[in-house]
Amino acid sequence: MFEIDAHLRENVRQLGELLGEVIRSHLGADMLARIERIRLGAKSARQGSDEGAKVLQQALAELDDEQVVQVARAFNQFLNLANISEQYQRIRRLRDGEEARFEDRVLSELLARLQQAGHESSALAQQLAKLEIELVLTAHPTEVSRRTLIQKYDAISEQLAWRDHNDLTPAELSRCRDRLARLIASAWHTDEIRHERPTPVDEAKWGFAVIENSLWQAVPNYLRKIDQTLQDSIGERLPLDAAPVRIASWMGGDRDGNPNVTATVTREVLLLARWMAADLYLRDVDGLAAELSMHAASKALLAQAGDSREPYRAVLKQLRERLRVTRQWAQDALHADIPAPAQVLSDNAELLAPLQLCYDSLKASGLGLIADGHLTDTLRRVATFGLFLVRLDLRQESTRHSQAVSEITQFLGLGDYSQWTEAKRQSFLLKELENPRPLLPGHFRATPDTAEVLATCKVAAEAPAGALGSYVISMAGAPSDVLAVQLLLKEAGLQRPMRVVPLFETLDDLEFAGKCINTLLGLDGYRRRLAGPQEVMIGYSDSSKDAGTLAATWAQYRAQERLVQVCRNHEVELILFHGRGGTVGRGGGPAHAAILSQPPGSVAGRFRVTEQGEMIRFKFGLPELAVQSLEMYVAAVLEATLAPPKPPKPAWRKLMDQLAEQGVEAYRGVVRGEPTFVDYFRQATPEQELGRLPLGSRPAKRRAGGIESLRAIPWIFAWTQTRLMLPSWLGWEVALEQALADGHGKTLQAMRAQWPFFRTRIDMLEMVLAKADASIARLYDERLVADEHKALGESLRQRLQRMQQVVLTLTGQTELLQASPDIRAALTVRDSYLDPLHLLQAELLARSRQQQGALDSPVERALLVTVAGIAAGLRNTG
Incomplete structure (x- = not known):
């Protein structure tokens, strides 16, 4: 077919x-x-x-x-x-x-539609140039290939x-x-398998390799395409310093539940990034020095070059020497705490200035054709990657900070911070943040856990501002979680502002997110220290594990709406950071559709998102694919900014509330309510074996316990291996069946046709359901599951088949992915190779x-x- x-x-x-x-x-x-x-x-x-x-x-x-x-x-x-x-x-x-397919929509077509909608050409060019999209590369054990x-x-x-x-x-x-x-x-x-777990530094090096082998070439290429598209479509040029997409990383900075990421590791990764950046720029400058042999130059360049007959080479030679010193210092500093010599480049302006001087001179000398070649590419790399290659985020779980502050308050005889009310915590933290004297005496000796938290804050304080991104607090639930990190950073000596970002993950935390940020922005002390926009991270993985994807996605949507309104009321700009994974069960799916399905106003020229695991390789592993992916992000964020979707109708909201309520009840009824569920899960899937395998640097669990203690990744990964795909759809089947039975079929059809949020969710469900296979899941049960648990497996497979039928009813198809025959065909080809692997497994x-x-x-x-x-x-x- x-x-x-x-x-x-x-x-x-x-x-x-x-x-x-x-x-x-x-x-x-x-x-x-x-x-x-x-x-x-x-x-x-x-x-x-x-x-x-x-x-x-x-x-x-x-x-x-x-x-x-x-x-x-x-x-x-x-x-x-x-x-x-x-x-x-x-x-x-x-x-x-x-x-191009829908999710790869060409930028020129978008610009034409926006012009037809009344947007001025110059305004379009300005908006595109000032987009702030940040892709945060994360190392997760789903990338199993060496x-x-x-x-x-x-x-x-x-x-x-x-x-x-x-x-x-x-x-x-x-x-x-x-x-x-x-x-x-x-x-x-x-050998295709690792015999030892990769270290966090290994993972960071893998991320640097993606930049070196693909993104380093892709970035100037996609910016050239955008520049040409702007010229052809609206007669405007993209400024040389425009960097619509920048790259950040969690590799070596994400210590949430990963004891292998220490302050020492973070410092090493920061130095490795500086080494790699200097090495890559050295290659560019060597090439430019070979190319720019001409002598016609501006007075400014001649003054910098001295008496050289080849002034461009003279200026580039000076830069090359500083890059070599920078690279050598970064290498030496990996082994000893060595102060940076004066020649070490420490600010992007020092890297940019000589390159810009050469560019301006070539333009002024009538050599614009040469200026627009490799030199332009290098200038665009400087704008995107800067001197530090990537901005490294730090992430730690909220209780680690609370425990550290509790240890400090008890040492000082102030009581146990962990037992205080939220109001008392806020009062104490705000007072100490305003106090110019240090909180900790020199003779304070912390326990190992607290010492590690303080050491991480010290690394942040000592790192150049351009080397770090945000400090993310996982499992955040209160304003004091943010204030506590600010105080610990202050005690470590951080003098500059740093974005401290609460990550709202569970269903309850998502519901509380708007109130939490409203309280924070209402605190005078906090507001004075807020430098730039308020950043908030929305968790997809743990919220879906907690409540199922139906309730979680609706909670994420409503949380974003409330956050947009709160920040608007306080006249503060908002950056929403989306913690998406590769699968539907962790917020994954086609990025273009996902961006355009966000609530109106939530993508206002800014978008921050994690790129995780194997999806980094599939989207950015080859330069030409990376160009396509980067263009897609630019087009999607521009469209979501200037032509956001309309808010959902009241009737749709009411129905989504009902669906979410029924969905979470159905999901938790299985995951928490079935007394044999944990035993079944561990027998029917390779969950326990995955924990033993050397797939990544992180433990499979944050702590001892059952399903609630599992990280979202092995939770999803285990069900994917057996093709039941349970976390991606469980709860939807009950809620949608009930809605259809209650006569809401026409409303659901209208929601799918007119509301990007709902359409995207159904499309993602269709994709994951096409990959699901009840017969494969049954094979695992027959070989691995004890007789007393097999009835539960049969029940779950029946739910899967009901889910597939519901989606077919909503889409009006007779077969999943009927409207996407190329994708369906590719999956069909893979089955003859996948089926033996499942049986073998x-x-x-x-x-x-x-x-x-x-x-x-x-x-x-x-x-x-x-x-x-x-x-x-x-x-x-x-």
Whole structure:
């Protein structure tokens, strides 16, 4: 029924053939034949063949532990090669100028619509230039692929692009095929799993590699495209210092529940960022020095260059020397606390000034064509990345700060802060914030936990302002949570303003968010210290785990509405920071649609959002894909700012209130109300095994306990591996069924047609439901779940099928993703590789639980390979 692009199908076929040749060479023809028999059996079984299902089951049952590893590796690599082909196909379509999809709407079309709506050309250009979009890269364990393999996959994509030229000779085509074969062989013979957990510094280096290998090139390229689009559409230019999108990071700064992120780690990551920035700019300046050999120059440049006959090179040589000193100091400071020499660049202006001087001189000398080349690209990088590459956020859980303040107040004989009322806490904190004397005496000796909090604040105080972003407080619930961090930062010696950002995560905290910020902004002492906008972070992961996605998304929407109104009343600008994950269960989904579905007024030229896990690689891992993603963010935020959606009708609000109430009741009725739910969850999914696997630097739990103590990521990840996708939809099925039964069908149809918020939620549900598979989930139950818990599993699968039917009713389709045949076709192709991995994983989980083997045993190794393969096949997994 669904057709796959012929070019994509051919790439998948050829890469698969090359992998088959590698497997035959390594493992022999018999093993390759066995793998192919498993694939064909899975494909036949998926199409409903009982014989195919028998062939598949028999072929898998015959495998010993070592063979299981190789079969799992084969299907894992097949799925990664399919991903590479799909990724390249997106790039190819962009090159061929094919029409963009909704979420990739071309900026020129948006500008034309905005002009038709009455927006002046100059105002449009000004608004675009002053957009403040910040993408915050976070390291989460959903990125299961090793960095060395990612580099090989990128090289395969480059070879696909090379082979796509239509003027290659037979000899060139043969050499290209040989290079592809070598790369695939190299990937096959590389261990695809980590044997040790990555450290937070390893994760930060992975983030820097994304910048070095992709975003460093993508940023000037997308800005050139925007500049050209502005010229063509409205006759305006994009200023050189415009940076609509900037990059921040949590890698090495997010210590919430992660004891591996310490003050020492944060300091190291800050220095590594400075080293990397200096190194990247050195490469740019070396290239510019080779290019700018001309002698015609302005008086200002000549004065800076002295008597040199090549004035541009003379000025660039001075900058190059300072960059070298900066890089060397950053490297030396990693090993010892060394003060920065005078020549170390410490402010963006010092980096920008000589480059701008060269640019202005070239323009004044009639050499604008040269100025608009590589020099412009470097200036745009300076505007975007600055001297510190990324702005590092710090994040810590609110109780860690409360415990630190309690320890201090008890030491000073003031009582136990943790037992005080909120009003008493605020009074104490505000008084101490205004007091010029230090709160802590020199002889104060903190416990290790408090000492670490204070050490982190000291690192923040000592770091340059441009190196840090915000200090985020997870599980914030009261104004005192913000004031406490401000006081701890003051005690550490921070003299400059720093945004301290409450993160509202649970359902109750989201409901209270508006009142909390209103109280804060009403405090004179707080208001005087507020430098710039008020930033508030909205949590998607934990709120969804707490209440289900239906109640959580409506609470997030209403919280944003209240925050917009509160800040408007106080005449304070607002930045909303969206803590989204890769999956629907954690607020994920197409970014363009998500931005345009926000409440009116909540995207006012500013947008901050986390980019997490494997989604960083899929959206920003290759320069051309990164250009597309960056353009999409700019277009979406510009549209949401200048043409926001209309507020929902009162009847829609009333129905959403009812849906949310029924949804949270249904969700909690299962997750909290079913007495055997925790046992079922741990038997039916690889949740406990995921906690043992070296997927990321963070523990799977914040603390000891049941479901409530789990991080949102393993909670989602575990259900994704079994294809039940429970957290993404549980609660919706009951609420929507009831609404339809109560005669609200026409209202729901109107909401989907006219309200972007509701339409986006239903579209995201449709996507996740297309990836869900009750028959796969049943296989896990049959192999792993005790008889007394199987009824619960059957009940949940019935709920899934009801959910799928409800969405079909709302969308008027006979099959999920009927309106998106390309996506449906891609999922169908993946099933013949995913199905064996699921069957293998269920079997491996059973063997692992029986053997309780070591992490380096064949069973445990094969299990991790299946985790990686399923993650690759489903893409947005956590």
